[in-house]
Every structure is written in structure tokens, then in C-alpha cells.
Amino acid sequence: MDISFDLLINAIAAGLLLGGFYAAVTAGVSISFGMLDIVNIAHPGFVILGSYLAYFLNINFGIDPILVSILMLPFFYALGSLIYQVYYLSFEKRGQEALRGLAFFFGLLFVTEVSLILVFGVDYRYVEAIYIGPSIHLGIVDLPLRMLVPCIAALALFGAIQIFITHTFTGRAIMAVSQDQLALQLMAADPIRIKRIAFGLSIAVAAVAGALLIIIQPVEPSVGREYIGRIFAICVLGGLGSMPGTLIAALLLGIVESITATFYGPSWAPAVAFGLLLLTLAFRPAGLFGR
Amino acid sequence: MNTTKFALITIVVGAAVMAFAHWFKVDYLFFASYTILQFIVLATAWNILGGYCGYVNFGSAAFFAMGAYSSVALHKFDSLIDHWFSGSFAALLHGIFPLSVPVLILFGAIVSGIAGFGMGYLTLRLRGSFFAIATLALAVVLQTLVVNWEYVGGSRGAYIIRPESIEFVGITINYIEYLFGLMLLLAMLSLVAARAIERSQLGFGFATIRDDELAAEACGVPTLRVKLIATTISGAFMGMAGAPFPYYIGYLQPSSAFGLEYAVNSIAMPMIGGTTSWVGPLVGAILLGSAQQYATVSISSEVNLLIVGLILVGFVIIAPNGLIGLVQGWRRAWRKP
Numbered sequence: 319m320d321i322s323f324d325l326l327i328n329a330i331a332a333g334l335l336l337g338g339f340y341a342a343v344t345a346g347v348s349i350s351f352g353m354l355d356i357v358n359i360a361h362p363g364f365v366i367l368g369s370y371l372a373y374f375l376n377i378n379f380g381i382d383p384i385l386v387s388i389l390m391l392p393f394f395y396a397l398g399s400l401i402y403q404v405y406y407l408s409f410e411k412r413g414q415e416a417l418r419g420l421a422f423f424f425g426l427l428f429v430t431e432v433s434l435i436l437v438f439g440v441d442y443r444y445v446e447a448i449y450i451g452p453s454i455h456l457g458i459v460d461l462p463l464r465m466l467v468p469c470i471a472a473l474a475l476f477g478a479i480q481i482f483i484t485h486t487f488t489g490r491a492i493m494a495v496s497q498d499q500l501a502l503q504l505m506a507a508d509p510i511r512i513k514r515i516a517f518g519l520s521i522a523v524a525a526v527a528g529a530l531l532i533i534i535q536p537v538e539p540s541v542g543r544e545y546i547g548r549i550f551a552i553c554v555l556g557g558l559g560s561m562p563g564t565l566i567a568a569l570l571l572g573i574v575e576s577i578t579a580t581f582y583g584p585s586w587a588p589a590v591a592f593g594l595l596l597l598t599l600a601f602r603p604a605g606l607f608g609r
Numbered sequence: 610m611n612t613t614k615f616a617l618i619t620i621v622v623g624a625a626v627m628a629f630a631h632w633f634k635v636d637y638l639f640f641a642s643y644t645i646l647q648f649i650v651l652a653t654a655w656n657i658l659g660g661y662c663g664y665v666n667f668g669s670a671a672f673f674a675m676g677a678y679s680s681v682a683l684h685k686f687d688s689l690i691d692h693w694f695s696g697s698f699a700a701l702l703h704g705i706f707p708l709s710v711p712v713l714i715l716f717g718a719i720v721s722g723i724a725g726f727g728m729g730y731l732t733l734r735l736r737g738s739f740f741a742i743a744t745l746a747l748a749v750v751l752q753t754l755v756v757n758w759e760y761v762g763g764s765r766g767a768y769i770i771r772p773e774s775i776e777f778v779g780i781t782i783n784y785i786e787y788l789f790g791l792m793l794l795l796a797m798l799s800l801v802a803a804r805a806i807e808r809s810q811l812g813f814g815f816a817t818i819r820d821d822e823l824a825a826e827a828c829g830v831p832t833l834r835v836k837l838i839a840t841t842i843s844g845a846f847m848g849m850a851g852a853p854f855p856y857y858i859g860y861l862q863p864s865s866a867f868g869l870e871y872a873v874n875s876i877a878m879p880m881i882g883g884t885t886s887w888v889g890p891l892v893g894a895i896l897l898g899s900a901q902q903y904a905t906v907s908i909s910s911e912v913n914l915l916i917v918g919l920i921l922v923g924f925v926i927i928a929p930n931g932l933i934g935l936v937q938g939w940r941r942a943w944r945k946p
Binding site for chain 2: 351357359404408409412414416417418420421422424425426428429431432433435436543544546547550551554585586588589591592593595596599600603
């Protein structure tokens with residue numbers, strides 16, 4: 319009983335750290351899917367792209383992965399803006415986002431994954447940094463720095479996004495664009511420009527999350543697909559576009575997955591997110607805190 | 610042209626293809642064309658839901674693999690009968706098993722059809738994109754289940770010994786030719802079904818949902834029921850395409866049954882051909898399927914998948930109505946001046 323209690327506490331601690339990271343991965347989707355109503359299923363593709371860029375710069379130039387992620391921000395922001403422009407002109411403007419827009423993002427996800435396989439192969443890749451390896455011991459709880467550092471970085475990023483969205487004009491405009499485009503236009507803001515900024519932001523956040531991912535675990539190109547279920551489960555459970563809801567849902571999923579992995583084996587973990595997603599869709603489609 | 614006439618024409622064309630292949634008698638031709646026929650079934654099945662109804666299914670690989678693994682499960686059951694049962698019941702089971710491939714196809718259809726219905730029931734009452742997301746995650750989770758399910762081979766995969774040949778009304782035919790013939794029949798069946806649906810009241814129901822679901826509901830179309838019929842039919846056909854697959858490939862492992870190429874091809878083929886009629890998936894499957902057979906042999910399978918992905922992205926941006934739409938556009942432009 320004593321041992322299993324230790325295990326449980328450690329599993330919950332690990333789950334909280336994992337959940338903090340999941341919050342960063344999902345933040346981008348909460349913006350694009352939750353607020354802009356763009357079903358960007360290619361999001362994990364950009365996460366993995368961020369991982370591989372962090373890997374490339376870390377191995378060749380020895381740059382710290384978290385520093386890399388900050389350096390990558392403008393690049394991925396520009397990439398996101400460009401993709402939104404193509405998406406807007408080709409699908410949103412013509413009202414075809416339901417079928418062809420989805421197929422477009424699916425194609426992007428697919429092309430990213432196959433390109434990474436062609437360039438880097440299917441071997442697992444990892445980064446090197448001083449905080450990979452040691453752990454902090456707090457009584458019976460072990461906190462590996464490999465998990466703790468990404469979790470703190472993720473929560474800092476998440477907090478920054480939350481402040482940006484609630485405290486700046488552009489951020490509030492992003493929240494408004496999902497509710498009433500006409501009203502936004504009357505406030506002298508161009509909805510298309512606001513959406514472009516928001517989508518660029520969501521892709522930039524994906525890249526940062528990718529750099530954090532490769533600190534937590536070795537990465538190969540198809541890892542992204544496991545994250546599709548997770549991020550959309552969190553996003554829906556968190557109530558589509560609510561940042562505090564996303565954080566709580568992410569921590570919840572992290573804990574449930576960690577406990578499942580500890581007591582039933584890690585090969586079952588991907589099924590947890592999907593089960594949670596299906597249950598949420600069936601019973602609480604408005605999310606945990608939805609009205 | 611009514612459905613009976615169309616079915617007759619399909620049978621004539623199918624018989625001609627079969628006769629030609631039999632006369633040619635090269636095993637590679639059977640192997641390669643089996644894959645193309647399989648893609649015709651998958652693309653047509655995807656299009657019944659995606660093209661007619663406007664609901665995107667990213668889980669084609671999952672429905673396909675469900676068909677394949679239901680065959681593996683029933684195949685394994687045969688060797689375990691004596692282990693589990695005894696006496697007259699075992700004898701009775703030995704009379705039924707091993708099941709023939711057409712029966713396995715029927716089982717695959719039932720399993721995947723039920724899965725399609727279940728997925729639809731859980732997610733179709735919500736916004737359209739939820740269904741797409743759920744199907745995307747379905748493939749990952751089913752793969753997790755199969756990897757953890759020792760009975761069907763787990764992550765190691767399962768061997769299925771394919772018989773050399775089969776007796777068929779007194780004639781001995783090569784087994785791969787037999788599988789080819791079955792898949793040809795399935796392709797014909799799916800095309801006839803798709804065309805019949807397109808022109809039926811059900812097909813008009815699908816089209817109203819695709820164009821404006823709210824208006825369809827207001828006009829008295831029972832949208833949920835119609836959508837559930839679409840997911841069930843579409844899933845069932847995908848399961849049928851998957852059921853003979855273990856016999857075709859001989860060794861089934863999760864990564865091949867849940868292969869990316871099924872998910873991407875069954876979307877890319879209708880999108881490239883054109884989604885509004887049965888012709889689109891057929892044209893797309895034949896063009897893209899043969900091109901891939903060529904590219905896999907001459908370049909590499911990764912490059913070939915990359916090309917498919919790029920073509921898909923290019924087509925949805927530039928030619929939203931596929932090749933059929935392009936041809937119609939040219940014909941219109943031809944007539945005008």
C-alpha cells in the first residue's frame with residue numbers, strides 16, 4: 319500500500335508537469351480552433367517542425383532549445399500569417415472551409431510529416447542541455463528537470479498569451495472576431511488582419527511547444543499524430559477558446575494519462591485522450607465549464 | 610440511364626477487365642491492379658460521406674484496418690476451436706470455419722458499418738468539424754488497441770498463409786487472381802451503389818445537407834438519420850475493402866493496416882477527381898493509383914506519398930472541383946466564343 323501511494327503521488331506530480339506542457343501545445347489550437355473557428359488539424363505538424371528545428375540548431379550550433387524556440391518565434395509567426403492568407407483567399411472567402419479547408423490542413427500535416435521523414439529519417443532525435451538528466455527530490459516526490467523546465471517555460475508562455483489576449487487591443491479584438499465580425503469592423507479593426515495576427519500567433523506558439531516537446535521526449539516525425547487527439551480533447555474539454563479552461567483541461571488530461579501509464583503501461587496512454595474526447599463530445603460538448 | 614442499365618454496363622466492363630487480366634496472366638499485374646481497385650472502393654466510400662454529404666472522414670485507415678483485423682480475428686479463431694470447445698459443438702464450428710473470403714468481407718462490412726454508425730451517433734449531432742477530429746483520433750486509438758491485443762498478433766503482426774489456388778465451380782484458379790476478382794466485384798458494387806445513391810431521394814438529402822444543413826432541417830430532411838445512413842454505408846464499404854487485405858499481403862502488422870497512405874489517398878483521390886459525382890473518385894483512384902504504383906517501384910514510397918500530399922494541397926487550392934470540374938469548365942469555355 320505504501321509503495322502504491324508513493325507511485326500515485328509521483329504519477330500525479332508527473333501528470334501536472336506533463337499537463338503544463340500540454341497547455342502550451344493546446345494554446346495555439348485554442349486560438350485557431352476555439353476563437354477563429356479554423357480547424358487547424360496541421361497544428362501538431364508545426365509542433366514537430368519546431369522540434370526538429372530545435373534539434374537541428376542544438377546539435378549543430380549547441381544553442382539551448384528554449385532559446386531556439388524564442389529565436390524561431392518571428393519565423394513561425396510569418397509562416398502562420400502566410401498560411402492564413404492562403405486559407406482565407408482559397409477557402410474562407412469562398413465559403414468552402416468545411417470540406418476543402420480541412421483537406422488543405424490535412425495535406426499540410428501530411429506533407430510536413432513526410433518531408434521530415436525524407437530529411438531526417440524515422441529515427442528518434444533528441445537534444446542536449448544541462449537540465450536533461452538531473453531531478454529535484456522533494457520528500458517522496460521526484461521532479462525530473464527534463465519535465466520541470468519545459469513545464470515552467472510552457473506556463474510562462476501560457477500566461478503571456480493570456481495577458482496579451484485580455485489586456486491589449488489586438489488581443490481583445492482576437493476574442494471579438496469569433497463573436498461578431500461586423501461589430502469589430504465598426505471598432506475600426508480589420509477582421510482579416512486580426513485573424514492573420516491570431517493565426518500567426520497560434521503557429522508561433524506551436525513552434526515553441528515543439529522545442530519544449532523535444533526536451534521532454536525524443537521525437538520522430540509521426541509523434542505529431544498522437545498529439546491530435548490530445549490537443550483537440552483538451553481544447554473541447556476546456557470549452558473552445560477559453561484560456562483558463564484550456565489550462566485546467568490540460569492539467570486534468572496530464573494527470574489521467576500519467577496515472578494510466580503508471581498503472582496500466584504507457585502503450586495505453588494515447589487511448590486516454592481519445593476516450594476523454596469522445597466522452598466530452600457525447601456528454602459535455604460545451605466543455606467542462608460550458609453553460 | 611437508370612441504375613439497372615448502369616449496373617449491366619458495369620458488369621460488362623468488369624467482365625472485360627477480368628478477361629483481359631486473365632488472358633495477360635502476369636502475377637504482378639494482379640498485385641498492382643488489386644491495389645488500384647482497393648483504392649477505387651475506398652475513394653468511392655469516402656466520397657459517399659465526404660463528397661455527397663460534406664462531412665470529412667480522416668479515419669479511412671481505421672475503418673479499413675477494422676475490416677482487415679476482423680478477418681484476422683476470424684481466421685485465428687479457426688485454429689483455436691479445439692482449444693476452446695469440444696464435442697459436437699467443435700465439430701459444428703469446424704463445419705463452418707474456416708470462413709471463405711466473401712463471408713469475411715461481409716463481416717468486415719458489418720464491423721466497420723457499426724463503427725461508422727457509432728462514430729456518427731456520438732459526434733454528428735455537433736458541429737461538422739467535430740466528426741472530422743474524432744475520426745482523425747480514431748485511427749490512433751484503434752492502432753493502440755490492436756497493438757495491445759495479443760490475440761490478433763499485437764505489435765508483432767499476424768501471418769496468414771494464403772492458399773496457392775482455389776477451386777471455383779470446378780475450375781482451379783490462382784488465389785491472387787481470385788482476390789483480384791473479388792476486389793473487382795467490390796469496386797463495381799461500390800460504383801453502382803454510389804451512383805444509385807446520387808440519384809435517389811437519399812442522395813438529394815445528402816446534397817441538401819452539404820449545401821445548407823440548417824435549411825435542409827427546416828425543409829423537413831431528417832438530417833441526423835440521413836447522415837447516419839451515410840456514415841454507416843461509407844464505413845461498411847471501407848471495411849469491405851479491408852477484409853481481403855490480410856490474404857493479399859500475407860503478413861499483417863498494425864503499421865501496414867493503419868498505413869498513412871489509406872487516409873491520405875482516400876481523401877486525395879476524390880478531391881483530385883471531383884467530389885460531386887461517382888466519376889470523380891473513379892478517375893482519381895485510377896490516375897493517382899497507377900501513378901503511385903509506378904512511383905513506388907521507380908522512386909521511393911516516401912517521395913510518392915509526398916507527391917500525393919502536394920497534389921492534394923495544390924488541387925484543393927487551385928481546382929476546387931477536381932479534374933471533373935476543370936473539364937466541365939473547359940467545355941463551357943469552348944462553347945461560349
